[in-house]
Amino acid sequence: MVGVLSQHFFFRLALEDLSIYARRCAFAASFHMSKRTSDTELSTADAELPKRLKLEVQDTKERTTEAAGSSKFSLSTKDKKKLRLDRRRRYDHAQSASKAEHSDTPKEPRLPKRECALMIGFCGSAYRGMQFQKAQAGLPEPRTIEGELFRALIAVGAVSKDNAADPIKAGCSTSHTAARTDAGVHAVGNLVSMKMITEIPGVEDLRSDINSKLPKDIRLWGFQRVQQSFNARKFCDARKYTYFFPSYLLIPPKPGSGLDRVLREYAASQDLEVEWKDDPFWSAVDIALSTPQKDMVRKRAWRATPSHIERLRHAVKKYEKTHNFHNFTVARDPKDKTNERYMKELEVSEPCVYGETEWFAVSLHGQSFMLHQRKMMFALIMICRTGTPVSVLDELMSLTMVNIPKMPALGLLLEHPIFHGYNTKIAKHNGTKPPSDSDYREPINFDNYAEEMNMFKQKYIYDNMQRIEDRKGLFDAWIRSVDSYGGNDLLYLNLRGEVPPDAVLKKGERRELPFRERKVFNLTSFAEDDNVKVEADMWDEAEVDTEENLSKKELLEAEG
Known part of the structure; x- marks a missing residue:
């Protein structure tokens, strides 16, 4: 019983250390803001803040380890990982908050992003497959369908510059594609789901603008709003191929x-x-x-x-x-x-x-x-x-x-690909809503683009x-x-x-x-x-x- 209470006590101690650490981070940031009086002071404070935060992290780690060792207390691997992630997250948050406050560069206005389904077609001959692939050390990024699509979306403003450096974060991954195709394989119809900006100032026809930035052997047939829970991979019921x-x-x-x-x-x-x-x-x-x-x-x-x-x-x-x-x-x-x-x-x-x-x-x-x-x-x-x-x-x-x-x-x-289950689901969701209703969602139907x-x-x-x-x-x-x-x-x-x-x-x-x-x-x-x-x-x-x-x-x- 004593051993159990001892473990519980030191686990509480570790969590309290994290709480103290978080308060110190906040105090350091506020202190830093209140003391700046000139560009020189600001530069010095910017250099000092990461050092202070690192000392706080080190201090927390040392005291947690010392307390745990003195009572033969040990956290599980899962708990240790969680503590490390919490420390890293708090440190990163404090740094980014400080940089954002002191930045002289005005940020672009944040435009709302919507969960969308993009229906595309492509001749795969010149590409290394559907899925985005990161460049290997010393080599150029492999040419892929998702890579070309992502660059076109950035070019027209459908993906913000904040997300431009991370295609996977923006939605270029296997789970966001209805059907993966190997290198060289063609698709007259495939679907990618991702969050994108659909209303861009100065852009009247977003589909045409995106197509103008794509190679001629990749086409965007159309895009439409889908439910927040939509996942192209999981919601796809079936696929049709031809040989x-x-x-x-x-x-x-x-x-x-x-x-x-x-x-x-x-x-x-x-x-x-x-x-x-x-x-x-x-x-x-x-x-x-x-x-x-x-x-x-x-x-x-x-x-x-x-x-x-x-x-x-x-x-x-x-x-x-x-x-x-x-x-x-x-x-x-x-x-x-x-x-x-x-x-x-x-x-x-x-x-x-x-x-x-x-x-x-x-x-x-x-x-x-x-x-x-x-x-x-x-x-x-x-x-x-x-x-x-x-x-x-x-x-x-x-x-x-x-x-x-x-x-x-x-x-x-x-x-x-085919989305019969999703279409049935949204038919019930739409009920008697007119298409003009902001909550109305269209069924996914490639037949709408059959001629093209x-x-x-x-x-x-x-x-x-x-x-x-x-x-x-x-x-x-x-x-x-x-x-x-x-x-x-x-x-x-x-x-x-x-x-x-x-x-x-x-x-x-x-x-x-x-x-x-x-x-x-x-x-x-x-x-x-x-x-x-x-x-x-x-x-x-x-x-x-x-x-x-x-x-x-x-x-x-x-x-x-």
Whole structure:
């Protein structure tokens, strides 16, 4: 009992010391103000105040430590941290208050800030991703979408100069963005929430002014007031993505390629009623005389048949509802419940011809998407082009671990996030209030900007994809690099529709011939004068795209 009372007494003593310290800080500040009589006195006092405050901090620390040590009293780590933060906060407050009182520079008038949702669109080719990134020592700040947006807001006065030095404080962080996009990934619609100044003297059309300060490949569709509790990340119910790819990716592997050989050998080793046959695309030519250049001309002229389209549409429906997507992201424990994702609807549109090439668009509407969702598209396309039964997707979404590579980043596009829950909530909040009511909040609806968004999408995203494919042959190089693989990692692509033991990954196992991905297929932009075709078989160790080991928090922040 005595020990408990002793601890309580000395804890009270520590808190009283802080109280005494606070009064001394206030006294020092008031004394300093009352004694200034000239610029010289003011300068001397300004120099002395921090010293006095430091002495007060040191005195408080010493006496608290001495008292605690004499009675074997010790604060918890949490309490110690709190005491340190309190001392630091009081010291900083006293300093800043003194500087503010003595400053000869008049402060700008404080304009009211409002919690807003900013709806934006961008072509991500020239940027290092959506999220603001601080500059590393000796290096320039990475160019990001949020970084460009923040600079534009400062330029027009929507962010005050007081907050101009800290983008994260002003709202540029993962929690304020509806969907994070990786480097090079495009978004025709995304949403950022932050506090901003919406009524600026001399500015009649704030949206136009902000757009005039943004690069042409980033657009602000609009902004609107939202509730104070609004959080773009938490309030986002779902996201819509689209993946575009040339239809010729559905042509089976070229006879004699590594993948063709492995799959033929596996089919021959199984007692199957179905035989592995050459596709008419390849049987129509002499393979020995066929070159990648000649093949490319024929691929661009190739068109998908109704059976190809039907097969794609049938397979993509396997992803709908809730499944375990551990194989479709970076290495994860298959039993981790956070691997489960709900896919609401996936659809394959009718193919369209751009230039000489036919393209497919696959729309993915899901609650959220894990890092490297392009792996979903790899499995879909490879299953369709190899004749693998779609039932294999059930195994790929089971606890079995396999290697599923990524599709090229060039084809991925975020259409827009969805805020159904928030819109329902504010509909009740608005009740019968007219839109002119200051408390009225509009629902978040990207459809209001559909015409502008579609024009931007065509000019800055679709046309860009087509130009890169025409100049660089990126998708063709990618599919030829996949077909050149002759190991066992992709043996789940077989006519039986099951994952054979040789394709299963085991924890800690060193694979004899692992499938390796290339960094070039993560790119979505190339120099305008770079017309050299991407080579399918040009390899060096620096080109290998290795997956990072990310923590759960990092993986969560990386989700879209």
